[in-house]
Each structure stands twice: as structure tokens, then as C-alpha cells.
Amino acid sequence: MTLYARITGTGSHLPARRLTNDDMAALLAQRGLQTSDEWIVERTGIRTRHFAADGEMASDLALQASLQALAAAGRQPHEVDLIVVATSTPDMVFPSTATILQRKLHEAAQAQGGHGPIGAAAFDVQAVCTGFIYALTVADALIRTGTARCALVVGAEVFSRILNFDDRTTCVLFGDGAGAVVLEATEHDGSGPGVLATDIHADGRHTGILCVPGTVAGGQVLGDPLLRMDGQAVFKLAVGVLEETARTTLAKAGMTETDLDWLVPHQANIRIMQSTARKLKLPMERVVVTVDQHGNTSAASIPLALDHAVRAGRIQPGQLLMLEGVGGGFTWGSALVRY
Template identity: 40%
Template sequence: MFLKGAKITAIGSYVPARRLTNSDLEQMVDTNDEWIVQRTGIRERRISREDEYTSDLCTAAVLDLMKRYGKSIQDVDMILVATSTPDFPFPSVASILQNRLGIPSTAGAIDMSAACAGFVYALHTAHAYVASGLHRKVLVLGADALSKITDYTDRSTCILFGDGAGAVLVESDEQLDGFAGFHLGSDGSGAHHVYRTGLSRSVNEVELVDTGKLVQNGREVFRWAVRTVPQGVQQVLNNAGISLDQVDWFIPHSANLRMIEPICERLNYPLEQALYSLEYFGNTSAASIPLALDLGIRGGKVLNGQQILLYGFGAGLTHAGQLVKLELAPEVSPPTPL
């Protein structure tokens, strides 16, 4: 059964101008284009300028949204930013955006930390706010500047990550059924498999490598995701009361194409109906799902009224799925090229 009262009405996205290609990485670490493409499906990623931060990526994504759909954000009453790379521990990126974008100071503003599952968690939270009647118009962003915490001497991680941002508006509408089943989960026993050290240097009684950069045990994350995501997708479908063959598009987190392939295989879902943003943007963490969604919209694949299953997964180990139907306003201007 669809829950009522909320809809996604607009979307925007942004990636930095600088491209870091596989050929570029060949000059930095012991790797090559064929090796990277075979193991990840990634050909290039976008890298933010030295003076370009997550708040800047978010600002550009919101401006793209406003330009394309002619939407005002003066009546936004809550801002949610999913990110693992805020400009500062505090103040939040959401607070910076409120001031920079001229959103009234009566709007709430919070950052959410759920790594690569962050955008779906934020979208779920926005739906809860709007469907409950607490808020009427929520600006939701997934954004990360992972290049700023990537170790470019570690070929197992530096080939993966890029920077970007995606933004959507979630608005109140009692007549439309924009959100359906969902499923959330977390397995903290695997928290030491993806991390960046902070005030503490250990988790789960495991001493962490203190590089100040992102550290990942890719093999363990792969095993967990390929096992967990198909189970979570089925929970979303059960919650919504539909079958997988009714889903028009599946948008998993764009971690690695070699991870998406076995997930689709276990689901018996056509890979050609899975949308991802990794080929030219890399793994952009919280931004990867909104970027993939927007690429589908820009390409004329994703249409209003279709069933779209989003599923994020990553550090924590957190995961989150949401079934949505878009109800985008008509575009009044072409999107800013990516």
C-alpha cells in the first residue's frame, strides 16, 4: 500500500568540472585503465577544486533544481543534507545552505550521517516529516567531496571515489502517492570495515589505521552488500505489497559495477533496468543515488508515475531502501550540463 501525502517535485545535480580519468591515475599509482574498468566499471570521476567544498556542491545542485523547474525555495521549512564530508564538524552544511540560499531562518536545518545510504535515509526522513504534517516542503540533498579524504597512494581506494551532489524537493500533497514501502537496517558489527578515524582510534575492539583518510576493506563490504541488499529489497517490496517485476527502475548505490551485477543476479532483475552514476562520476557516496536518478531523468528513461526502487548501503554498515513514484513539475529550463 502506498503511503500518501508527499511527492518528489523537482531534482537538481552538480559535479565539479575537473575530470580524473583512469589514464590520470596510471601516472599516480600502479594501475591501468583496463584493470580499473574490469574491476569497477569506472572510467573517470569528478574532483572538486581545492577551495570547493560540500556546501558548494550542494549550492550548485539546488540552483540547477530551481532553474530547471522554476521552483522557489523561500517556503522550504526543513533542510536535510546527507553527507560524510561536511565542510566542518559544525556548523552543519544545512545551516550554511540556509543562509547562502536565502531560505528563511524559520526553516530547520540538519546534516545526516549514514554514509552511502545517507540520501535514502534523508529521503525517508523527509517523507516522515511531510506525511505527518510537521513540514510541507523539505529540501533533501545527498552530497560528498570524497576526494578530500581519499588516499591517492592507495590504489585500492583512490580508483573508486569522486565528488558530487544531488538535490530533491519533497512536498506535501494529500492526493498523490509518491512514497511506498521502505526498509532500513544497520550492522554495526562491521563498522570497522569502512571508516575514517576521528576522536577515537578503535571500534569493535579493533585498532584502526589512523591516516585521517577513508579506509575500506572492500572484500568484506562486497560480501556484506551482495548478501544484504537483495534481502533488503525484498523487505521493501513486501512492505509495499508489490512484486519486483512491477519495479520500472532499480537504483542501488553506485559503489562498484561488479557489486551491482551480482545483486541484480541474486534478485533476478535485469541489469539494464538498474541505473548507476559510477561510470563517469565514480563512487560519490551519498550523491550517487540522486545523480543516477537525475541521469535517468535527463536521458528520458525515468518518467513520472514509474515505480523506482532506491537502495543505499555503506559504512556503518548501514543500508536503506525506498520505493518512490516521481511527480516532477514540468521543466521550464534545460538542466545545467554535467
């Protein structure tokens, strides 16, 4: 028997403020820029997105998603012994958003007469839109080695804070949100539920095609703190590496694309998802798509899409899922999961 990390619960959360493409068009018109619902949908598949309220942080979104995931898993916060948060929009420079989430989970548990995961290891992972795959891979490895038994893996973003609203080609793409899963140790012969294989990569030669080239120095912002993207370069790289990483992960598990029940991709652009599905010979009916409702929520997009499909009853126990994403860095990766 082999030790695996099994997903026992999922959760997600979106900020209350919802903006349609018409809302974005009106916002941009105030800046003398033009766009339209038709233009955005045709190029991206996005129809709406959610923006966080003033003062609403990544950890606040992560908390709500985490509480949902814990409830779905039938676990209490104090049972968690590992917290990994994937985010490119942390609450502060340090400490990690994961430790802030840990405190908020403890406070939420105390309000119910319990206590939270104080003492659990907690840290952030930064791989932009591939962040959740990286975080899942790390948590899976720690569970397989026996370092952890019950992990909370979260993707949480407030990308609305780093968007350049004078760039109509990028500001319409992104939204805020959070998704979470509970991973628990389980033993079986390889035919049961769990993370069966993962694959993660990066190529730092392409840092400039998707980046926020700013930092804090001497109490001031140094550089540009807003998102920049070369959309054509990202698209060209993404469609190639997504097929490659999916096939690599399947090969590690001794499987092929014909074994897959669902593709749960990073929700960046419907065209990228359609291209990947074609390469893997999967009909779009077996691809989980939420980009139309959420936009690109970066590290939150995969767990958000996963949770929505689980709660809608589309993803069922025993089915085989391919989770994959690409992001700034340039990073990419995938995870094969028996749900």
C-alpha cells in the same frame, strides 16, 4: 486519502575537474604505484570521476544541485521548510552543512531579489553511502506527519579530501558531487506519486570494514583521517543486504520485483549492481548506472544517478523506482518511489 511525500524536482552537480583512469594511473605512478584503465574498469566499472577544486566545499556542490532541483520543481528557496543534507565530508565540524547551504540559498535568492529558506529546519544526516536513503526516510516521515510541506533533500560529498593516494585499491574508487530532490506533500489513495515505503538498517559490528578512523582533538587530528576499506568484506555484505532490503520495502507496499520499472542503486561497483539486479530478476537495461562516469560519490550517488536518468528522459512520471544503498557503519536501506 493519505499524505505522501512526492519528488517534484531533481538536480545534480559535479565539480569541473574530471579525472580519467589514465589520469589516476599517472597520479599514482608519481608515488611509485601501478594501476591501469583496464584494471580499474574490470574490477569496478569506473572510467572517470570528478574532484573538487581547492576551496570548493560540500555546501558549494549542494547549492548548485539544490538550485537545479528547485527550478525543476518550480519552487523558490523561501518555499522550503525543511533541509536535510546527507554527507560524510561536511564543510566543518559544526554547524551542519545543511545550515551553511541554507545561508547560501538565501544569498542566491537575495541576488535575484527574493529571499531564502531562513527559519526552515536544517540538519545533516551521516550514514555514509546510505546517507541519502536515510535523509529521504527522515524527510518523508516529517512530511507524512505534517511537520514539513516542502523539503530539500541533498547528498553532497568531497571524498577526494579523505582518500589515501598511497592505497591504489581505494583511491581510484571515489569521486565528488552532489544530488538533490525536492519533496512535497501530496494526498492520494496510494496509487499516485510519492515515497511509498522505506527501510533502513545498520550493524555497528562492521564499523572497521569501511571507515575514516580519525577525529579532531586539541586542535590536532587524532587517529587516521584517511579512508580505509576491506573491499571483499564490503562486497560480501552488500550483495546480501541489498536484496533483503529491496524485498522488505516492496513487501511493505504490497508489491514484488515484477512491479519495478527501475533500480536506482548506490553507485559503488558495477559488480554489486549486477549481482543485485540478478537477484531481483531485473535486466541491466532497467538499472540506472552512472558509476562509470562519476565513480563512488557516497551519499551523492543515488540522487546524482536519479537526476541524470530523469533529465535523460529514461525515468518517466508514474514509473516505480527502487532506490537503495549500503555504506560504512555498516548501514543499508532502500526506498520505493512512484515518480
